[in-house]
Amino acid sequence: MINQDVWDVLIIGGGGSGMTAALYASRANLKTGLFEKLVPGGQIAVTDMVENYPGFPEGVLGPDIAMKMQTQAEKYGTKFFYDEVLSIQKKEDKTFELKTASESFFSKTIILAMGASFRMLNVPMEKELTGKGVSYCATCDGAFFKGKEVVVVGGGDSALQEGIFLTRFATQVTVVHRRDSLRASPILQDRAKTNPKIKFIWDTVVEKVVGKDKVEGVVLKNLKTQATTDFKTDGLFVFVGHDPNSKLVRGVVNMNDHGYVLANGEGLQTSVEGIFAAGEIRFGAVKQLVTACGEGCEAALSAQAYLEH
Structure with missing residues (x-):
């Protein structure tokens, strides 16, 4: 018409x-x-x-x-x-x-x-498990992770803002960042680093999402040592640009x-x-x-x- x-x-x-x-x-x-x-x-x-x-x-x-x-x-x-x-x-x-x-x-x-x-990580099983534990919006999906542990990927303002928000629901928020320092604003860094529910893993990327019908974990790779580790988590939140x-x-x-x-x-x-x-x-x-x-x-x-x- x-x-x-x-x-x-x-x-x-x-x-x-x-x-x-x-x-x-x-x-x-x-x-x-x-x-x-x-x-x-x-x-x-x-x-x-x-x-x-x-x-x-x-x-x-x-x-x-x-x-x-x-x-x-x-x-x-x-x-x-x-x-x-x-x-x-x-x-x-x-x-x-x-x-x-x-x-x-x-x-x-x-x-x-x-x-x-939102940019994806483009790693195995990310797309398949989007909406089943993989998310790009903490505000949308955070409440589904009440009492659970989640991983947040990123080092900028969005990653920390959403990570802090997720502490309202999750028992543990692990921020995984590919560098050894954050790009986020100082005030957000202070809030995140002093939050007892948030911990950081540096110089590391997510290599793969693990799970069949829902996220059960991720495979992490240290960029300095090249070592990979299996990391158990209930959710993966991606904020990488x-x-x-x-x-x-x-x-x-x-x-x-x-x-x-x-x-x-x-x-x-x-x-x-x-x-x-x-x-x-x-x-x-x-x-x-x-x-x-x-x-x-x-x-x-x-x-x-x-x-x-």
Whole structure:
């Protein structure tokens, strides 16, 4: 089915950058739509507590701020579509055609805000046991591990934030890190290292997940000695970075070798006039909620300026 309406701005992705772009675009009286294939909020929606967003000295629950962002964007007229965009094509009249499985949409501008997805370890049995003890979201799955022992892989802020959260349920949280020091912020390091439920294994990686119908353990490999050990655990939580959700625009806009969209010029415009990028999908993004929101604002204002000229 073809939706004959021509939109001013269509935004792909409903995380912090996408919903902020929607807020600013709709407040500028632009006909604005937003596509989100899962739930609005992106990574915020699966973050237990956001402690570094200005104006919330006690922190704010991730799902709460996501819901309020959506409500605010809808208040000013943004239309949310819970669907996946499958293709983008620029037409001769300089509008863009976006296709989902069931409809075609036309827009004068596009804002790419698809973000990034959790990176897997890509070790044997990881994929098979995802959802059966292997997880990439402590906020989503932590309660299933009440009274159990879990392993957390990673050394950045996400790994420690989620590891600390897991101590609410698990009796023991073992953080496995490939280096001998953490990359996380000092305050998170202090919290983790002083938590009696958290211990660390350094210079080590997970070689394999063990289990048939559920996680029963992992095989660990020390990178200095090359020695492997069997480590018994009930769950494996992986926080080793993200990969950009840019498959949709491969061959449409310029990217770097890792798949991040290049939009580093004025106004966050990509290599295609009328297409802008904001948030974690963009090469050079800082990967923080506050900067994602700022980029969403900038992309919307740039789209507005593009439409006015």
